[in-house]
Structures are given as C-alpha cells and as structure tokens.
Amino acid sequence: MGKRSGIIEMANMAGMQSNTPGVTEIFELMKNDHCNTAGSQVVRDLYDKCSSTYEKRSGIIEMANMAGMQSNTPGVTEIFELMKNDHCNTAGSQVVRDLYDKCSSTYEKETADLAFTGPNQTGIILSDHCPDRNISIVDCGAGSGLVGVQLNTLGYRNVVGVDISQKILEIAEQKGVYKNLFCVTVGEERMPFGDNEFDALVCCGCIAPAHISPSCFPEWVRIVRPGGSIVIVLRRCYVELQKDEEEFYSQSLGESFEANIRHLEDSKKWKAISKKIFSGYLTENGHANDGIGMVFEVL
Ligand SMILES: C[S@@+](CC[C@H](N)C(=O)[O-])C[C@H]1O[C@@H](n2cnc3c(N)ncnc32)[C@H](O)[C@@H]1O
Numbered sequence: 001m002g003k004r005s006g007i008i009e010m011a012n013m014a015g016m017q018s019n020t021p022g023v024t025e026i027f028e029l030m031k032n033d034h035c036n037t038a039g040s041q042v043v044r045d046l047y048d049k050c051s052s053t054y055e056k057r058s059g060i061i062e063m064a065n066m067a068g069m070q071s072n073t074p075g076v077t078e079i080f081e082l083m084k085n086d087h088c089n090t091a092g093s094q095v096v097r098d099l100y101d102k103c104s105s106t107y108e109k110e111t112a113d114l115a116f117t118g119p120n121q122t123g124i125i126l127s128d129h130c131p132d133r134n135i136s137i138v139d140c141g142a143g144s145g146l147v148g149v150q151l152n153t154l155g156y157r158n159v160v161g162v163d164i165s166q167k168i169l170e171i172a173e174q175k176g177v178y179k180n181l182f183c184v185t186v187g188e189e190r191m192p193f194g195d196n197e198f199d200a201l202v203c204c205g206c207i208a209p210a211h212i213s214p215s216c217f218p219e220w221v222r223i224v225r226p227g228g229s230i231v232i233v234l235r236r237c238y239v240e241l242q243k244d245e246e247e248f249y250s251q252s253l254g255e256s257f258e259a260n261i262r263h264l265e266d267s268k269k270w271k272a273i274s275k276k277i278f279s280g281y282l283t284e285n286g287h288a289n290d291g292i293g294m295v296f297e298v299l
Contacts, residue, residue, distance in 0.1 A: 075103040076110040083209040083238075084247045090210045092164070092188040100143075100165035107144050107168065115283040116146075118291060122204040122233045123150035125276065125293045129229050134158065135199035138223065140186055141206030145172030151202075152177040162186060187216040196225035204233040207257065209250040214260040221269050224298045230270065235281050236290035245289060261296075270296040 079099050082090065090096055103110070126137075133155040139147050142161030151159050152175075159177065162184040163169050169181045182192055186206075201224050206212040220230055237245035239254040264270045273295040281291025 075106040076114075079103065079210075080248075083211075083250075091213050092185045096210055097164045097185075100163075101167040104144065104165060104168040104171050107171070108146065111146070115280065116205075117278075117280055117282075118204045118233050118235075119146035119150045121278060121281075121291060121293050122147050122202050122231060123154050125233065125274075125295060126151070126156075126200060126202055126229070126231050127154050129231070129273065129295050130200050132199075136160075136197070137200045137202060138162065138191075138193065138198045139178070140201055140203040140220070141212055142172050142178065142181065143168050143205070145175040145177060147202060147204050148172060148177040149175055162191065186219075187213040191219055191223055193223045195222055196228075198224050198228060200224065200229045200231065202231045202233075205235070207232060207234045207253075208238050209248070209253055214253070214257045217260045217264055218269070221264060221298055226298055228298045229273070230296040230298065232292075232294045232296075233281075234292055236277065236292045239292070242290065244287065264296075268299050270298050273297050 082095070082099065100107075135156070135158065137151065137156055137159045139151070139159055139161040142148060142163050143165075145161065148159055148161060158179060160180045160182070161169070161172055161178045162182045163172070164183070164185050166183045169183060172178060173181055184191055201220050203212065203220075207214060224230055235248070236242055237248045238250060239257045241249045241254075261272070265272065274293075275295075276293040278291050278293065280288040282289045
C-alpha cells in the first residue's frame with residue numbers, strides 16, 4: 001500500500017462522510033455505526049465538540065481526530081493508532097477488516113522493520129509442546145502467513161488458517177503452506193469447523209485491542225480435541241501495564257483476558273501449561289518490547 005491518503009479515507013472507512021457540516025456528521029455516524037459507539041466517548045466528544053457549532057460546524061477532520069485517527073500514517077502504523085485509541089471497541093468490525101485489507105501488501109515489510117519475532121516464537125513454543133509433526137493445526141488470525149511459514153519450516157504440514165481480511169489471506173495463500181484458508185471474523189462468527197477437529201490451535205499477534213477478543217476462547221476450546229494444545233502469543237503491554245508502552249495498555253482487554261482464562265480453568269475446560277515472557281516481540285526505536293507465550297491444554 002505504501003503511502004496512503006490519510007484521514008478522509010480512514011474516516012470514510014468508518015462510515016463518515018467528508019465535507020458534511022454539523023449535525024449531519026452525527027447522522028452519518030448513526031447510519032454507519034459499524035463499531036457500535038452508543039454510549040461511548042466518541043459520542044460524548046462529538047456532542048461536546050459540536051455544541052458551540054451545533055447549527056454550523058467544521059466538518060470531518062475534527063471528527064476523525066476526535067476518534068483518535070491520525071493522518072498520513074502508512075500501513076501498520078495506522079493499526080497501532082486504532083489500537084491506542086480504540087474508544088469504540090472496533091474488534092471484529094469492518095473498520096479492522098478494511099485496515100488489514102489495505103495494509104496487506106506492506107504488512108511483512110513493516111513487521112520486518114519492527115523485527116517482529118512473534119511467528120518465530122509461536123513455532124518454537126508449539127514444537128516444544130507438540131513434537132509430532134503430523135498434528136492438525138488451525139492458525140487463528142493467520143494474516144499474511146508468517147506463522148504458517150514458520151510451522152512449515154519446522155515440518156508441520158497439516159495447517160489451516162483463518163483471518164478477518166480476505167486480502168491478507170490472499171498473500172498467505174501464495175506461501176503454499178496452508179491446506180486451506182477461511183475468511184472468518186473470530187469472536188463474532190462460529191468457526192467453520194467441527195467439535196474437536198484440531199490437535200492444536202495457534203494465535204500470534206491477534207489478542208490485542210481492536211483485534212480478536214478473548215471472549216472467543218470457548219469457541220477455540222470447542223474445535224480443539226481434549227488433550228490438544230492452544231498456543232497464544234501476544235505483545236505483553238496489551239494486557240499487562242508496561243513502562244513506556246502505557247498507551248497500548250487496555251484495561252478492559254487485560255481484564256477480559258484474565259477472566260476468560262480463569263473461567264475456562266474453573267469450568268475445567270482447559271488448564272494452563274506454561275507462560276513464557278520473552279524480550280524482543282517487537283523492537284521500536286531501539287526498545288525491545290516484551291511478548292507473552294502461553295500454552296493451554298484442552299481438557
Ligand atoms: C498483527 S496481525 C498477526 C498476523 C499473523 N498471525 C502474524 O503473526 O503475522 C493480526 C491479524 O489478525 C487479523 N484479525 C483481526 N481481528 C480479527 C478477527 N476478529 N477475526 C479474525 N482475524 C482477525 C488481522 O486481519 C490480521 O491479519
């Protein structure tokens with residue numbers, strides 16, 4: 001995607017129209033409320049901001065800035081901005097799908113620039129726990145296929161992938177490492193798989209603000225057989241407050257992550273096998289961020 005056209009495009013994606021004066025903009029949000037902003041800070045801010053210009057006001061730029069979106073930020077950076085400012089809980093929405101569709105062609109270059117080690121760590125953790133290379137695996141939030149490539153290199157050949165973005169799945173397909181790929185909004189839709197269908201599920205980089213919600217864990221447990229493994233790799237600061245990364249911490253995601261893990265433990269649906277904290281999940285401006293790798297056994 002390279003460079004992009006900024007805030008107007010982004011705002012259009014969120015269903016807002018440019019050059020729409022005053023209260024018309026609020027009507028646009030109402031007509032296109034992909035991310036269910038009812039009762040949210042977005043709505044409060046909109047009315048706060050347009051109060052003085054209620055009868056005549058200044059248009060979309062102000063509106064989009066309020067929603068925490070930045071102009072002229074290319075590709076994945078834009079996704080980070082959404083994550084930092086996810087006032088309206090966009091997880092599983094058209095906004096997220098469109099963003100990944102748009103950045104699909106630059107995703108790998110941008111994550112390479114950030115020295116993203118999540119897929120590598122996912123492969124290491126899975127192979128430590130599941131040495132049998134014949135197992136069936138579902139890669140949840142497969143993206144462009146970086147995890148699939150890693151698993152293939154390690155000798156796993158029975159892998160399918162799911163993702164919300166059809167365009168990024170087309171990049172994954174070109175890798176030739178997945179048996180099948182499915183466009184699925186995890187957390188919103190039932191996964192297109194039978195009960196106990198897989199020996200393992202991996203999810204790298206997708207438990208994050210505006211991404212896959214931990215409320216999908218019971219659905220993951222449904223499709224993995226008893227005795228099978230679930231490997232979750234994520235950036236630590238999304239669920240645990242980290243110095244210098246506070247802007248990414250989401251208290252609601254952190255609480256939901258803990259609560260959903262505990263609920264499945266208490267109801268004896270899975271048990272935690274290991275939790276690894278590792279440095280260098282991403283490296284930004286010379287700062288190596290921590291990652292978390294967790295393994296659960298389905299009971
Ligand atoms: C940071 S990328 C990680 C991709 C890949 N696992 C990797 O490690 O490179 C997050 C991925 O999650 C996908 N995603 C976000 N929300 C999703 C949802 N609700 N259901 C399915 N996929 C989702 C995005 O389209 C994107 O491909």
